Amino acid sequence: MHRLHDSAEVLQDRPTPPSTIDGTAVGIDVGGTKIAAGLIADGTIVARHRVVTPADPDALLDAIVAAALQVMPTERLTAVGVGYPGMVTADGVIAAGPNVALKSFPLASALSQRIGVPVVVENDAAAATWAEFRLGAGQPVERNLAMITLGTGVGGGLVLDGRLFRGSHGFAAELGHMIIRADQRIGPSGIPGEVEAYCSGTALRSLAVEAVADGRAPEGSPLRDIRTITGGVITQAARAGDELAVALLDQLGHDLGVAMASVVNLLDVEMIVVGGGLGEADDLLLDTARATMWTHVLGAQRRPEVPVVPARLGNDAGVIGAALLAASRG
Structure with a gap:
């Protein structure tokens, strides 16, 4: 081996x-x-x-x-x-x-x-x-950037002092496995309360299915058929005004903001870029994420702005x- x-x-x-x-x-x-x-x-x-x-x-x-x-x-x-x-x-x-x-x-x-x-x-x-740092949304950044990717799982990357940061063993920047709710929902990795358990496409679908089972899907909602629920379906439903879909994405944005606040408090980055498949729902997620982030950032009123922006290079x-x-x- x-x-x-x-x-x-x-x-x-x-x-x-x-x-x-x-x-x-x-x-x-x-x-x-x-x-x-x-x-x-x-x-x-x-x-x-x-x-x-x-x-x-x-x-x-x-x-x-x-x-x-x-x-x-x-x-x-x-x-x-x-x-x-x-x-x-x-x-x-x-x-x-x-x-x-x-x-x-x-x-x-x-x-x-x-x-x-x-x-x-x-x-x-x-x-x-x-x-993204060199050729995409992060080009205005001089030295320090974090990126969070929202897809099937949640990934991340860090550029610190202008260099891709890998940590001591190459395993750094697993932002999807930061803990935001101790002893709560378990993510695919088996870690309780991690970001991936709340902010991934897999988690979003699971939360939607649970909500439907609890009777929270309004009459006529496209989410009532759990066989067809995907992140894309939830996003489309939210854009059409579906109450449950809007609430699910708003909660995801809140949890994402809590995670981003930890990144800012720990690393003092200049920008956070959000990418991945769910990142395409940025207009439904990022306003909530930004507002939540700033309520959890130390000295928010005295810090320079930390822009939270959608990725530019896409797939x-x-x-x-x-x-x-x-x-x-x-």
């Missing part, structure tokens, strides 16, 4: 990547339902390919390789970068994660052997954070960020 590193020595060998790409690099974003690959030149995706994410670990590895080969140029390739959900060590080992197929697996070395070029593997939310952030990270190794 591959042994995980016990020290931070290997982190010192992994440089902070540049903001642009000299030449070409491939970025791959591994998600719960799809694998997106892109050939990146000077910060722009010039070729794309997508495949369904297999559940089987061996098939998943084959699918990542196939996606990379579909967009790889015949020459001038710098490297391949992969954004993968879960805890990723500095040398590209998938250590653990509640929503991932590969665990304790040396993904970077396995992919490099099969593709034939250097491969860098990073946590997917961290890759997206770096892309491309993970691909672009992974490529930027790969380019620093090429």
Whole structure:
């Protein structure tokens, strides 16, 4: 079995990547339902390919390789970068994660052997954070930024003093696993009261199903049919004025604001970027999140403003960020 590193020595060998790409690099974003690959030149995706994410670990590895080969140029390739959900060590080992197929697996070395070029593997939310910092919504930030991604789960990334922050072992910025309600609802990771248990798409659907079972869905609400409830359905219903949907998203925004306040109190960041699938409901979430954040921030009246903004790069952030990270190794 591959042994995980016990020290931070290997982190010192992994440089902070540049903001642009000299030449070409491939970025791959591994998600719960799809694998997106892109050939990146000077910060722009010039070729794309997508495949369904297999559940089987061996098939998943084959699918990542196939996606990379579909967009790889015949020459001038710098490297391949992969954004993968879960805890990723500095040398590209998938250590653990509640929503991932590969665990304790040396993904970077396995992919490099099969593709034939250097491969860098990073946590997917961290890759997206770096892309937003350098080329997206975080460009006005000088040094310190946090990003929270709201999707099937809740991810996060940190840029501190202008560098992607990875912590002592590569596992930093798991913002979805901060505790906001001790001994309450249990998230996919098994941690009680974590952000992911209240602010993810999975949590939103579960809360909606519970509300319907309790009789809180009004007559005619699209949420009354629990078989069709998704984050997108809840968002659409809220935009149409459905009372339950509005209340669910308002509560999610409140819980998100509590989490963001902890980030501001601990790290004094200049900006928080919110991305992911649920981030697209920013107009329904972020006003509440901002207001709640400021009621929980120390010295709110004396602090400079900390903007909370939607991500700008959308679904491309993970691909672009992974490529930027790969380019620093090429």
